[in-house]
Amino acid sequence: MTHAKDNFIAWLKSAHAMEEQAITSLTAQTRRLENYPDLKARMLEHLDETRRQAEALQTLLNDFSGAPSTLKDIAGRIAATVHGIPALVMSDEVVKFTAQAYAFEHLEIATYRMLITAADELGETEAQAVFKRILAQETAMATWLEDNLDPITRVFLMRDERDLQAKR
Numbered sequence: 001m002t003h004a005k006d007n008f009i010a011w012l013k014s015a016h017a018m019e020e021q022a023i024t025s026l027t028a029q030t031r032r033l034e035n036y037p038d039l040k041a042r043m044l045e046h047l048d049e050t051r052r053q054a055e056a057l058q059t060l061l062n063d064f065s066g067a068p069s070t071l072k073d074i075a076g077r078i079a080a081t082v083h084g085i086p087a088l089v090m091s092d093e094v095v096k097f098t099a100q101a102y103a104f105e106h107l108e109i110a111t112y113r114m115l116i117t118a119a120d121e122l123g124e125t126e127a128q129a130v131f132k133r134i135l136a137q138e139t140a141m142a143t144w145l146e147d148n149l150d151p152i153t154r155v156f157l158m159r160d161e162r163d164l165q166a167k168r
């Protein structure tokens, strides 16, 4: 199972880089939100969860390889692209941000499902429990975004129509 272990560690590093990227993006995006208090509160809550996820992954990485992850990992770059900092300068940034967050949560969900399967193959039950806990948080966030994409879009359109500040 040497190759399986190598893959497992590589995916773990990618997941850690992905969460580090998420911390950066969520920090920048939540700071800008002004007129969407529910979205801001939920994203701040998820930012807290994400910080704890990154810590848990770092602990696993130390256990398995002793090597810290870096932001140069491929998944981190994918994450940066999907999270899309450029959305911040758009006139409809709140809806772009929500759509990107929705996509990003699904990238995270896929990543943790892969890690859960790899941990299962390797018999790493403790690591698997960590991934399952994180997966539940990502799924909850994705569901919240799914439920709120329509209302956020309506509020945006309503504010924009009335020349209120709509974009964030």
Ligand SMILES: [Fe+2]
Residues within 6 Å of the ligand: 022, 046, 050, 105, 108, 137, 138, 141
């Ligand atoms: Fe997430």
